[in-house]
Structures are given as structure tokens and as C-alpha cells.
Amino acid sequence: MISLEFLRQFHFFEYAVFDLFLSFLGVYLLSPLLSKIFQKLKINIPRKNWLFLTLPIGIFSHLFIGRITPMTRNFLDTSGHYLLKIIILSLLILGTGGIKIIKK
Numbered sequence: 001m002i003s004l005e006f007l008r009q010f011h012f013f014e015y016a017v018f019d020l021f022l023s024f025l026g027v028y029l030l031s032p033l034l035s036k037i038f039q040k041l042k043i044n045i046p047r048k049n050w051l052f053l054t055l056p057i058g059i060f061s062h063l064f065i066g067r068i069t070p071m072t073r074n075f076l077d078t079s080g081h082y083l084l085k086i087i088i089l090s091l092l093i094l095g096t097g098g099i100k101i102i103k104k
Contacts, residue, residue, distance in 0.1 A: 012071050027054045042102040052095035056088055 007018040031050035038045050055071070062072045074081040075088055 009029075014074075023058055024051060025072065027051060030055075031048050038070050039102065044100045044102055046104045049098045052091045056092040059088065
């Protein structure tokens with residue numbers, strides 16, 4: 001049987017591929033439910049926008065609960081990791097771009 005430590009040993013830069021894949025898969029599977037919940041609040045968020053928002057939401061949630069992951073630490077580092085910051089901010093802009101307020 002494959003252990004969690006084995007799955008988390010594969011890295012893309014210094015980030016575990018398994019964690020990234022699981023994050024995107026979880027958001028992909030939950031996005032229809034999340035979109036329906038937000039439609040009741042009169043906000044339309046398409047599925048692709050949830051996928052764009054996966055990493056920014058992940059960083060915010062890790063900050064909120066106080067669990068500093070390597071990506072969160074690198075994003076908050078003021079002296080480097082500018083490519084990561086550009087990617088996260090771009091994903092945040094792309095993710096909020098298709099959100100519409102329902103006026104009915």
C-alpha cells in the first residue's frame with residue numbers, strides 16, 4: 001500500500017505535487033456546490049474561477065488557521081520569490097474576473 005509520505009516525496013520546486021493535485025481536485029469536485037451556495041447569496045462564480053482561486057484561497061486559509069506551509073512562507077517573504085507572488089496575484093485577478101452579482 002502506498003503511504004502518504006511516499007506520495008508527498010515528489011516535488012515541483014519545493015511544493016509537494018500530491019498536495020497541489022489534491023487541492024485542485026478538491027476544489028474541482030466542490031465547485032458546483034460552492035457555486036450553488038454563492039448563487040443563493042446572489043453571486044455567480046463559475047467553476048473555472050474556483051480553480052483559479054484555489055491557491056490564493058489556500059494561502060489565505062493557511063494564514064487564517066496559523067499553519068505556515070512552504071508556499072505561504074514564500075509568498076509572505078519580502079526579499080524574494082517574486083515569481084510565486086506574480087502567479088498568486090495573477091490567479092487572484094483571473095479568479096475574481098468572472099464573478100458577477102445577480103441583480104434579480
